[in-house]
Amino acid sequence: MTDFSSIDPQSMATQLAGFDVQTLQSQLKTQKARLTAQQNALKALKSNLTDFRTTLTNLNKSSSGMLKTSASMSVENMAKATTTSDARKGTYNLFIEQLASSHQVAYDGLKDDDVKNATGSMKIEVNGKSIAIEMDGVDSLAGLAKAINGMEGNPGVTASLVRTGGEVRLMLSSDKSGEENAITLSGDVPDAMKGDKISTISKAQDSIVYLGDQATGMKITNSTNTLTNLIDGVTLELNQTHKTGDALLRINVGVDTTETQAQVNSFVSAYNKLITSLGSLTSSGSSSTDRGAFAGDASISSLRRELNEMLRTSIDGLDITQFGLSADKDGKLTLDSDKLKEKLTDDPGKLNALFNGNGGLLKKMDKSLDRLLSISNGDIKSREETNRRRETELSDRSDKISTRYDTAYNRYLQQFTRMQSVLQQMNNTASMFGLV
Template sequence: MATIDSDYVKQMAQQLATYEVQNGLNKADRNKSSYQSQLSAVTSLETALKSFSTAVKNLQGVTGSNTSMLVNSATTSKDGYLSAKVDKNAVPGSYDFFVEQLATSHQLSFAGLQTSDIDTQGTLTLSQNGKSFDIDLSAIDTDGDGANSLDELAAAINKATDNTGVKATLVRSNGRVSLVLGAEKSGAENAISLSLSGTSSANSAFETAIGNPQELSKAQDARVRLGGESGMLLTNSSNTYDNIIDGVSVTFTQAQKSGELPITMTVAQDKSETTKKVQAFIDAFNALAGQIDSLTAAGDQNGASRGALAGDSSVRAIESSLNQMIRTSFGGANLITLGISADRTGKLTLDATRFEKALASDPESLDKLFMGKGNLLDSLDKNLALYTNSTNGVMKSRKDTLNASLRRVNDDYDSLQKQYDNYYTRYLKQYTSMMQTMQSMNQTSGMFG
């Protein structure tokens, strides 16, 4: 008796079951491919929007703290004596400085002290600029050996919660240790003074050392003369003079010798850096425009592929909104008047000659357009937030919708698998039954052969 060909039966059941679900499977595959393609495109667009948003924020500064697209800079007649920080309010001009003296921080050294010299009772008082703090000598013995070491004294000074700005360190040389006290801030007003009270009269080494320190560095103010060596005296506790001239802060780094020529600082508009800021905006905008064009490309018969978001109304809305915004005038100024134009693809280009002429005739026009509440950068920032907000932005909503659609496709695959399993079981049973019937008929026929 011949056996039923089970492999053939299974193969036929598989083919018929696959045929039954093939249309649904093809549809699910098309939907999955479409949704994944759109999700990838939306994610790329979101990344491009966020990159542009970051560029806009960088031009605005942290929390919009930048106030100008204009960049002023300072140059000096000789390097090494000063550096300057210049803002948009700086008045162009030349200024002569003679650096008579740099500000320094007070520093004192206490040498030759041994552990046995430091009192274990009484109070050490350190004072600066009318303020003081106390070190209780009976409470600084942290290792419990009954003595106060230089390490323990230094630690107590540094850890004092009301420390006025004194830093204690230990300096070692040839086996000897010295205590060094330094003022954290420079200037005469931050000079350090010390006094002892309540100590043992029998122990004078510590009192002698505290009363007669070696001065390593004086507490002195910076002395700078505007106009030359005999010019106007400008003093400051720090070597950095904030707003020494409207819009200019200067840090002096080296003193001069009598008779030397003053250092000439020239403040002027930095055309190159100003242009770089504008070009950074243009480059960021063009990168976004290029990404949008790629994702929304219509495709053609010559082989150019169709973008995943071609014809997408929301993407076109983004593009339209951005293009309208860059064509809008703010404060009476617009990109065209500054020599910035858009080509037929919507990308921006800068005419350097026209830009320089526009700045020369009306330098404030750049900030009128770009900076300030409600102007171009602020408007772009707010508009972009509608799309890039991680909580309720348009891009997040689109991704959520597409991910939900992909989950439904997965549900469709699960459903199709169940249908396939049912069809397979049914056809396997039918084919097995048919093969059994044919086998029985062949056996019966053979009896009459």
């Protein structure tokens, strides 16, 4: 008789239980691989769409569009100019008569005892706003400075202590420049803070600039040294003043062709990258190419067609071909730099008219992405939620398969353990009769 005592119940149970769930595990593995591929493809789609939207946003800022401009100065360091896309080509002459400054005063004779002996309420006012300092509760210069700086509703005045020649002086400074921000004191003001005991360190004054020469030009006053409304699209920061007889400051505003071309190339690169990605994700596949994860997906294919159609439509009589842009049969863009430069020379403002603003091409393209990218009801958000539910389902199925495996394993282990015991008894009996 054959000796079956060598049977290993654990090995047999493991093998047979594995056979029981083999098909289910294979199906689960395939489903998990398919889900992972979909999740990765969705991440790639979301990333590419988000990158494209970021580029559109950067090219369509309220302060900077596709058109880049610059300004040069005839005199260095007299002023600094920054420009936006709204700046128009031209030459502007300025005479800077006066710079704006903040009011700053010091009280030379004011001592701790003057403050300690003061009574009543002292009012400090700046540009129509004021605070009242109750002098009865203040006993030193440091205490007065602390009371002013810590007062709720401070109108924009800072108190500080200055130490010179072994003496301490109280100084009040307006936080903002301009005549309207002068510091005035009223009410119960200590005598040591009145009249000729006040040293004016800096006057409260506006900047004064003439568009043109000082004698016949247009006078402009401003509370600060930053002028934003003097020249459209140009912000000027004044640094120095003219002396009588000095040559005017000449500002030349023009198109920065190199930077503008870089802006257009940025759009071209971002668009082509997105179109390539969409094409790959929706590819139907062939003998030499893989089938895309979203092949046949109507929503994504629709976006690609919509973006392609936008490039071929005109806005207020303008289209991309006028600026050297053209699309090939696959929808990818190329730029003719010479044609762009020619258009920028003739009529640079039209570039912004086509691309920028709420009615421009960039805004329209950005809006078309909402269908997929909206965080409230976008298609990608919906797909992500579906994938998460599917991931949970597959995890539950994996747990059930594990439970089924454990049940089968325990059943087979019991069966083969009993079989081994029976066979062992049979071998022992056969041995008694000399049959083995």
